[in-house]
Amino acid sequence: MRSFALIHELLNLVETLEEENDGREVSLQDFTSLLVSRVSGPLGELSRTDPRFGKEEQYAQAMAFQLDNAIGRLFVYMSRYAKSYIKKTLDGTPLQTGEDFTAMAILLTHEHLSKTELISYNLQEKTSGMEVIRRLIAAGLIKQWDNAEDKRGKHIAITDAGRKVLYRVFVEMGHVGKMISGDLSESEKLNLLYLLQRLENFHFEHHQKRTITTKADLASFEKK
Template sequence: MNFDLIKAVVELVQQFSEQNEAKAVYSNNLQGFTEWLTTSCKSGSEQKDPDWRGKQLESSSDIIINTLLIRMSRYAKSYSRSSISNSVFTSQDDIIYLISLKMIGAMTKMELIKRNIQEKSSGIVIINRLIRNGWAEQTVTEKDKRTKHIQITEKGLSVLEEHMDEIGKVSKAMVGNLDYSEQKLLIAILSKLDEFHDNFYRMNLEARDLLDNVYKRLN
């Protein structure tokens, strides 16, 4: 039995259900699903070169992508600042670091800082603030007592849980008007980009050499 094929069909049915629930264009049966699938395949095969700001000025696609990513980052920061304005958090980085510790588990200071793509000095300030507030703590392992790890505390888990609704609102705001299939496509594209760039940051290269090394890799 081809389980991969079954999984793919189930995912398509889920996409159909979510999109049709929002727009109710097709009948909620096999015929409606077949019509939706035919239309989706046809529109996908007939994709045209999209329009974008600056296209008339002949801005290259890489410049446009970089500009749009910067704009998305600024939107996210603006929404995050709004969500924590009346909370106990000093910055959105407090939340991001706590989520990393909750999802991944204990790690060294530098592992936590690198995971969140920050300079060492800025990362240390955030970690110290988390420890000072009792949201994180330093521990040592039995194998290597010289190595200290940072882990989230029960208080940190509690304060994070209290604000998950607001965090969720920011995530939904950033997704905007993308439907489920568009979200999956964006995740795939951004994950590929993230994997590419993450390799260089984990090498801990000097800032002045970083851009040159990335550029050499591309050429």
């Protein structure tokens, strides 16, 4: 009976999933993601095309379309599309960049933070993070005061003016979110959200622990 063959095939997929996760307890979402990838089939022509590429240097092109490299390349493209949409949305507001917006959104959910905490949460380097903070203070969108427990540090928090600006921008940022997710179906969006959240959990842990600080760290991670 075909149903028994299907059950056997599903059990084999569960076994494969457990092997790929090195014994980590897997979830229904993990299995769903694997099942979607298997039903969709192997990488097809969609993943082997890029209108930016010409016909020369076939070795370089093969490297660009290698699975991990292709994922990285597409992440770069997506981030640049998102940046351009966000820039258009912020036009006419006191906010200049996406980093301004995310810094404000983070501060909105905290009573106050240190500058170092905000820069870390906003995934920025210290220099660029401090520039964002200076710009927002100058615009009256956030405020700072001395940290009573650390004379060298400052507390920062969003101002009432900052809240008003942020809530106004929230509405228009909803249009950016819909544009970024494009023409994906609801189920495709949920699957993408699950995968992106897994990647975020992975990278945020490395970010917090500062495990990747040099290119040698990247190379050593690849060997693990």
